[in-house]
Amino acid sequence: MESQDLKKAGLKSTLPRMRVLQLLENSEKRHMTAEEVYKALMECGEDVGLATVYRVLTQFEAAGLVNRHYFEGGLSVFELNQGHHHDHLLCVKCGKIFEFIDDTIESRQRQIAEKMGFAINDHCLYIYGVCQKQNCEHNQD
Amino acid sequence: MESQDLKKAGLKSTLPRMRVLQLLENSEKRHMTAEEVYKALMECGEDVGLATVYRVLTQFEAAGLVNRHYFEGGLSVFELNQGHHHDHLLCVKCGKIFEFIDDTIESRQRQIAEKMGFAINDHCLYIYGVCQKQNCEHNQD
DNA sequence: AGTTAAGATAATAAGCACTCTCAATAAGCC
DNA sequence: GGCTTATTGAGAGTGCTTATTATCTTAACT
Ligand SMILES: [Mn+2]
Ligand SMILES: [Mn+2]
Ligand SMILES: [Zn+2]
Ligand SMILES: [Zn+2]
Numbered sequence: 524m525e526s527q528d529l530k531k532a533g534l535k536s537t538l539p540r541m542r543v544l545q546l547l548e549n550s551e552k553r554h555m556t557a558e559e560v561y562k563a564l565m566e567c568g569e570d571v572g573l574a575t576v577y578r579v580l581t582q583f584e585a586a587g588l589v590n591r592h593y594f595e596g597g598l599s600v601f602e603l604n605q606g607h608h609h610d611h612l613l614c615v616k617c618g619k620i621f622e623f624i625d626d627t628i629e630s631r632q633r634q635i636a637e638k639m640g641f642a643i644n645d646h647c648l649y650i651y652g653v654c655q656k657q658n659c660e661h662n663q664d
Numbered sequence: 665m666e667s668q669d670l671k672k673a674g675l676k677s678t679l680p681r682m683r684v685l686q687l688l689e690n691s692e693k694r695h696m697t698a699e700e701v702y703k704a705l706m707e708c709g710e711d712v713g714l715a716t717v718y719r720v721l722t723q724f725e726a727a728g729l730v731n732r733h734y735f736e737g738g739l740s741v742f743e744l745n746q747g748h749h750h751d752h753l754l755c756v757k758c759g760k761i762f763e764f765i766d767d768t769i770e771s772r773q774r775q776i777a778e779k780m781g782f783a784i785n786d787h788c789l790y791i792y793g794v795c796q797k798q799n800c801e802h803n804q805d
Numbered sequence: 806a807g808t809t810a811a812g813a814t815a816a817t818a819a820g821c822a823c824t825c826t827c828a829a830t831a832a833g834c835c
Numbered sequence: 836g837g838c839t840t841a842t843t844g845a846g847a848g849t850g851c852t853t854a855t856t857a858t859c860t861t862a863a864c865t
Contacts, residue, residue: 535831535832535833535841535842536832536833537831537832537841537842537843538831538843539842539843539844540842556822557822557823558822570844571843571844572843572844572845573823573844573845574823574824574825574843574844574845574846575842575843575844577822577823577824578824578842578843581824593734593735593736593737593738594734595734596734597734597738597739597740597822597851597852598738598822599738599822599823612776612777612780612782614782615785621780621782623776623780625772625776627768627769627772628768628769628772628773631766631768631769631772632769632789632791635753635764635766635791636753636791636793639753639762639764639795640795640796640797641753641755641762641791641793641794641795641796642793642794642796643791643792643793644756644792644793644794645791645792645793646789646790646791646792647789647790648773648787648788648789649787649788649789650773650776650777650782650784650786650787651784651785651786651787652777652782652783652784652785652786653782653783653785654780654781654782655781655782655783656781676811676812676813676860676861676862677861677862678812678813678814678860678861679814679860679861680813680814680815681813697851698851698852699851711815712814712815713814713815713816714815714816714852715814715815715816715817715852715853715854716813716814716815718851718852718853719813719814719853722852722853738822738823738851739851740851740852
């Protein structure tokens with residue numbers, strides 16, 4: 524039940540928040556801009572304002588329900604936080620996004636930060652390139 | 665001579681381009697927004713338009729003279745490309761930026777990309793946190 | 806050095822992603 | 836159900852960046 528998730532996150536359970544959360548949980552696309560979330564909701568006949576989508580996504584980020592990325596181009600992209608940190612490979616040709624996690628990289632980062640007396644909050648590793656998948660150029664995620 | 669660097673990069677040597685390039689080479693700050701470049705030039709009495717600064721920085725990026733970063737917040741930040749790739753630690757408290765390079769991380773990235781059939785163009789690793797430096801809260805770079 | 810054509814600049818307008826304002830609405834609590 | 840207060844939606848506003856265009860520079864050629 525999504526209303527429980529919202530309550531646990533310290534947010535009042537409202538229709539627009541439920542809609543956005545449900546969409547992020549059920550959408551094919553894992554990584555979406557605010558505009559994409561808005562359009563997807565409109566297509567489902569859910570009447571939510573664009574300002575509300577931006578507001579709600581920002582609240583979700585503050586509450587830890589979603590993660591925000593600033594990919595190349597500077598656009599904010601959101602994805603549901605499912606508890607498992609991961610990094611990203613981004614195909615600049617077809618727009619597809621692949622996720623990965625590498626323990627060696629993660630631990631090297633911690634070592635570097637420690638050596639420099641730096642307390643890590645967060646990090647992101649974006650690898651840009653071209654995927655060799657058969658359906659490159661056609662898909663998007 | 666900066667005019668040679670511009671010619672080598674396939675760009676006509678003009679006064680505004682020279683000014684921007686010189687500034688990036690001589691500035692204390694390695695990582696600057698377009699606005700910061702613009703203001704710094706104004707302070708030196710160099711009369712360059714803001715639109716020109718944006719245009720020139722974008723041309724420099726295309727020519728490989730500078731690198732553009734999209735740090736948290738979505739602002740574009742530029743730095744001179746001095747041939748040595750590096751990644752970044754960013755203090756969210758004082759704004760200071762530290763650079764590092766780690767061969768282990770670099771080679772793991774190549775392995776991950778290869779395993780996924782991905783041809784890397786570029787990558788960026790940003791570690792956000794708080795630096796323990798005595799002058800945290802006061803400096804900026 | 807002066808001429809000329811191609812290319813670059815400056816100022817301003819426009820575009821775009823995002824945020825703010827505020828009256829209307831909906832949640833949560835008696 | 837009514838009350839109190841947080842949330843919403845529409846549109847205006849903001850801030851960063853790009854496009855337009857008339858003017859000016861640069862670089863190559865007399
Ligand atoms: Mn992801
Ligand atoms: Mn750097
Ligand atoms: Zn692809
Ligand atoms: Zn600091």
